[in-house]
Amino acid sequence: MVGRGLLTFKTLPSISATGVTAGPLEKKSSFKDKFDKVYDDERCGLETNEHAHAKMMEDACMIALSKIDSLPSDADYLLIGDLVNQMTPSNFCATTMGIPYIGLFSACATSVSSLILAALLTEVGMSEIAIAGAASQHNAIERQFRYPVEYGSQKPATAQWTVTAAGVAAITPHKKGFPSIECATIGCVTDLGMTDPFNMGAAMAPAAADTLTRHLSGHGTSVNDYDVIMTGDLGKTGFELYKKLVANKGIDDTKNFRDAGAEFYGKDPSFLAGASGAGCSAAIYFSEIFEKMKIGKYKRVLLIATGALLSPMSFQQEDTIPCIAHAIELTMK
Amino acid sequence: MSSIYITAFIVGGLICVIGQLLFDVAKLTPAHTLCLLVVAGSILDGLGLYEPLIDFAGAGATIPITSFGNSLTHGALAEAEKHGLIGVLTGMFEVTSSGISSAILFGFIAAIIFKPKGNV
Numbered sequence A: 001m002v003g004r005g006l007l008t009f010k011t012l013p014s015i016s017a018t019g020v021t022a023g024p025l026e027k028k029s030s031f032k033d034k035f036d037k038v039y040d041d042e043r044c045g046l047e048t049n050e051h052a053h054a055k056m057m058e059d060a061c062m063i064a065l066s067k068i069d070s071l072p073s074d075a076d077y078l079l080i081g082d083l084v085n086q087m088t089p090s091n092f093c094a095t096t097m098g099i100p101y102i103g104l105f106s107a108c109a110t111s112v113s114s115l116i117l118a119a120l121l122t123e124v125g126m127s128e129i130a131i132a133g134a135a136s137q138h139n140a141i142e143r144q145f146r147y148p149v150e151y152g153s154q155k156p157a158t159a160q161w162t163v164t165a166a167g168v169a170a171i172t173p174h175k176k177g178f179p180s181i182e183c184a185t186i187g188c189v190t191d192l193g194m195t196d197p198f199n200m201g202a203a204m205a206p207a208a209a210d211t212l213t214r215h216l217s218g219h220g221t222s223v224n225d226y227d228v229i230m231t232g233d234l235g236k237t238g239f240e241l242y243k244k245l246v247a248n249k250g251i252d253d254t255k256n257f258r259d260a261g262a263e264f265y266g267k268d269p270s271f272l273a274g275a276s277g278a279g280c281s282a283a284i285y286f287s288e289i290f291e292k293m294k295i296g297k298y299k300r301v302l303l304i305a306t307g308a309l310l311s312p313m314s315f316q317q318e319d320t321i322p323c324i325a326h327a328i329e330l331t332m333k
Numbered sequence B: 001m002s003s004i005y006i007t008a009f010i011v012g013g014l015i016c017v018i019g020q021l022l023f024d025v026a027k028l029t030p031a032h033t034l035c036l037l038v039v040a041g042s043i044l045d046g047l048g049l050y051e052p053l054i055d056f057a058g059a060g061a062t063i064p065i066t067s068f069g070n071s072l073t074h075g076a077l078a079e080a081e082k083h084g085l086i087g088v089l090t091g092m093f094e095v096t097s098s099g100i101s102s103a104i105l106f107g108f109i110a111a112i113i114f115k116p117k118g119n120v
Helices: A024-028 A049-067 A085-097 A110-123 A138-145 A200-219 A235-248 A260-264 A278-294 A312-316 B003-024 B030-046 B050-057 B066-083 B085-113
Strands: A006-008 A014-022 A077-081 A101-103 A130-136 A165-172 A180-185 A228-231 A257-259 A300-308 A323-331
Touching: A006 A110, A006 A200, A014 A049, A014 A180, A014 A278, A049 A077, A049 A085, A049 A130, A049 A138, A049 A165, A077 A085, A077 A110, A085 A101, A085 A130, A110 A130, A110 A165, A110 A180, A110 A278, A110 A300, A110 A323, A130 A138, A130 A278, A138 A312, A165 A278, A180 A200, A200 A235, A200 A300, A200 A323, A228 A260, A228 A278, A235 A257, A235 A260, A257 A260, A260 A278, A278 A300, B003 B030, B003 B050, B030 B050, B030 B066, B050 B066, B066 B085
Parallel strands: A077 A101, A077 A130, A228 A257, A228 A300
Antiparallel strands: A006 A180, A014 A165, A130 A165, A180 A323, A300 A323
């Protein structure tokens, strides 16, 4: 054991394939060309937003599996999650896939928490193919956590835009030429008393800073050891706060810091402080980061996905927003 | 004559500024902001202040939601004079019924013709 919440993977499980699907508005994303499939209809031609949500996840799983010439019946585990109550989109996706399934809720940090569990199952030799990932669908999530999109409620500039996207990765035992999972840090919940669901970035920034410093000190690395350190969905507001918090902890060199939420929609101001949602970090990690590692542009990457662990009920009762960040380190050897 | 346009614009605009401040500074939800403005209009009419505002600013005072609160009190007071206490209950919707009915009717028509959509 390395330390509390610190994991190392001696067998170096690999991310052998990924699948990323996205909604029509995500054609405005800076990364649109890297997504495997972009739908023309936000409901994917289905009756409800939630059905579309599940369909995006199914398609992402099928795309990832097809890249390693596998069928759902070849996969050992399905470890996915989303933000809808009781995670019904994930549950419906698992029904269609027929893969042994555990639904995971770490809010928008599920992209990394699922990767960590998939890597663990692979590390102990219990899994040949484990599918990990997360997704979100704008209309379904906005309705649940804020207001129905059709209601047309105003949002402040600190608010973030829930992405419509699903990102999954197929984790296998070590495979040469693919990014391998070296180590990870499981986050502690951080709650500094934020209550505003329109400023999630600020709520999540302390959790990201905490997990980053725990990962660096726990695994004996420094920020310069990485080609990129990418947080999940702090957004433009949260990312700036995070860099300040990190500077207070003595880390001034933030040139290799990136944030998936801040970059997702580029500079377009109509998306306010940037992207969020469980599909945000999953879509970027499993497209942009995965591809750049595969071609050798990035050799060592630290992914820190952040999640706001609130429920619609908890914020209506004016509770604070507990936040979490999980980190995973990928290397290309 | 044209000065009524300017006063309507300024007064109506100021009421909206109050709403926006309740929203942005006081961090009220849209529903809370709406209710507060209705209640404010109702109280102002009870104090006899909303009618002079309408005389001064016209549509600048009748279009914002505060006018709905004004109409509620107005109807209640008018009917109370005629029918006593029971008039307070019957009077509230006397003046506002046209607004409520048209909201239901036009909402219904719009729902039949259009399919709700998101941002795409």
